[in-house]
Amino acid sequence: MNIKKLSIIIPAYNEAATIHRILDKIKDVHLLNDITKELIIVNDCSSDSTKDVIHKYMEANQGLKINYFEHEINKGKGAALHTGIEMATGEILVIQDADLEYDPQEYNDLLKPIVMGFADVVYGSRFMGSNPHRILFFWHTLGNKFLTLLSNIFTNLNLTDMETCYKMFRTNIIQGIKLKEKRFGFEPEVTSKISKIKGIRIYEVGISYYGRTYEEGKKIGWKDGFRAIYCILKYYFKD
Template sequence: MISDFKKLSIVIPAYNEGPTIHFILDRVKAVELPNNIEKELIIVNDCSKDDTEEAILRYQKNNPDLNIQYHKHEVNMGKGAALHTGIAKASGEYTLIQDADLEYDPNEYIDLLKPILNGDADVVYGSRFMGGNPHRILFFWHSIGNKMLTFLSNMLTNLNLTDMETCYKLFRTDMVQNLNLKEKRFGFEPEVTAKIARIPKVRIYEVGISYYGRTFEEGKKINWKDGFRAIYCIVKYNVFSK
């Protein structure tokens, strides 16, 4: 068991999530982490056009017992850029990525943490495709696209992940902070995977998670252009930018 794991940094990028961000913050707050691990919430507002900032500041004021850091970009830079900001600010021994929407269930932090607490892993990915967990039925071609991107990434990293594009990624903080990350948008996922895979003796685990996906009408932001960018990033960071 790991004894020096005292704080989990949870990085939450947010863009136009004003009406619903309090729901995910409530869920994160309600999670009781094992071994009295403290939660540090790092919310990065990527220049939202709605009342996201007001909603976050209101929540922060009404929950003084919750360790919330709030940062904002003055111009919209993309999800990856928001993650760069949040990761740089993390002070916990481990850092977890949490989307601001309601597609992922914070109650599954416990499952993600198990390989870490057992002393087996440095990095844990939460897979939407491992089975055994609730999974909202949505877009066929999105699921095929995700699996193709994971397959291509695996070919070049020599990993056997089932879900490279997952939001839920848990890193040893010093490892991810030492990466020179460049992708500003959804290219973050293949880039960080390529660079983490090259760390000598890194131990990467994967656990099954639930997925409560959104439609575009409900606020989903990723599109087919991001898929082509992901292919470009997989090749770039595994072949040409080692």
């Protein structure tokens, strides 16, 4: 597969404190085979100064290709991803949160199985490999592992981290899937739907994780965990 461009989808909601820093990190990444970067930022109606920070950054870094979109009302992370995926023009796309929990320098680790012709989809796992991980909440980690196990039961996959942010897709595959979940149900929905594609090749690579606490801005909560369980069951039986 001839890969010329990687589309980086960045959903943003009230990330004024960190989004310029993650953009700096992305700017410093040199991709395999001189693949170029297309940044797609979707501001999900932030109530802080996220919009101003992004526009100032774009003015100061005009050599970096950034496409900016915004929602007039807050729709949720999944809805922001839907917008970004629809607008992507690269042969490959990856999801990047606007916080600092994931390291863009690891894009090449995700890209390698696709560039080598082995994979169509690559998940970055926080639970495999020797990469650094911040030690945070036991019950949150246990919840993530439980959701991954439950998802695996119904998808017949052997993932270690279904809930990871870092998911990389061949763009034509993800754009061909009708996605519905507007919030954090995106993760189990997309995993369920890609698992049903005949001949799909899914790989997983270990990544670093610099997690943040709820005081530092983490947004996902226990209600989203119950929604994920619902989505795992829903998309197994419905679609």
